[in-house]
Amino acid sequence: CQIDYQAPADLLAGRVILVTGAGDGIGRAAALAYARHGATVILLGRTIAKLEKVYDEIEAAGGPQPAIFPLNFEGATLKDYQDMAETLDKEFGRLDGLLHNAGLLGRLTPFEQYNPELWEQVMQVNFNGPIWMTQALLPLLKASQDASVIFTSSSVGRKGRAYWGAYAVSKFATEGFVEVLAEEVEHLGSLRVNSLNPGATRTQMRKTAYPAENPDTLRTPNEIIPTYLWLMGPESRGHNGERFDAQPPRT
Ligand code: NDP
Secondary structure, eight states: OOTTOOOOTTTTTTOEEEEETTTSHHHHHHHHHHHHTTOEEEEEESOHHHHHHHHHHHHHTTOOOOEEEEOOTTTOOHHHHHHHHHHHHHHTSOOSEEEEOOOOOOOOOOGGGOOHHHHHHHHIIIIIHHHHHHHHHHHHHHTSSSEEEEEEOOGGGTSOOTTOHHHHHHHHHHHHHHHHHHHHHGGGSSEEEEEEEOOSBSSHHHHHHOTTSOGGGSBOHHHHHHHHHHHHSGGGTTOOSOEEESSOOOO
16 A cells, blocks of 8 residues: 555656546546646546546646547447557557556345346456456557556455445456466566555445445545556556555554
8 A cells, every 4th residue: 555655746757548437536536647647648438528527637737638538348349449459559659557447336236136237237347348458458568668557456356245246256356367467477577467456435436335424434536546656657666466455444
């Protein structure tokens, strides 16, 4: 956990970083912070109006001109990921960072009643979509001199909990996949793949999962961003296949 990390202003200068789910919540805060620290950010998400707002905020703050990439993991196909890789290759020729942040909660419900279509949908958005997108982007990540791939996990991706269904399983799958891919790229030395658990954070998803909780007791997305900066920046070089937390566990 690097919650006290103070990122230098030019931490990500010259880097091209893709953030999924960049229109809201933690992804929005991460995209803004990456741009503030010098990165050209590619804003990926499904609600274009939200991405445009983030785009405008980055421009207004004088950050490097970002790019918007509309994509819905629910309907996206392998061809969409290939086309995306081609577009990014033409535009940038490489990718220095990839934050897999987009996520779907599904429903907290006993497994006995879990709707199979919803289960598939959650696995698609939280796991299958992101890994096939990663496969398509690997050549661009390998073209970078120092690339960081971050997958977003959750405490229920490390210890299962009743009623969390596909969401928990998708995060376990994510943690396992990170270990597999990390070993495969270890020899490159220039590409690292890690997982990051944000911990309880004041967003719409958290509110949906815990409707009775007072949001004021939670850290905001901005407060947990230091770890997102550290893990994306050069100071985390050498860490590969590890699990990180963005904040200390709550007591
Ligand atoms: P939010 O619901 O606030 O944001 C999720 C983002 O993902 C939104 O921008 C959303 O887009 C996008 N998204 C959802 N479905 C899709 C899709 N089908 N295709 C493309 N984009 C999609 O959630 P958080 O910011 O809280 O969560 C961010 C990540 O952190 C998730 O992976 C979540 O599992 C994880 N996490 C969060 C915790 C918390 O306490 N908040 C705790 C542990 C883990 P749109 O805005 O259009 O809906």
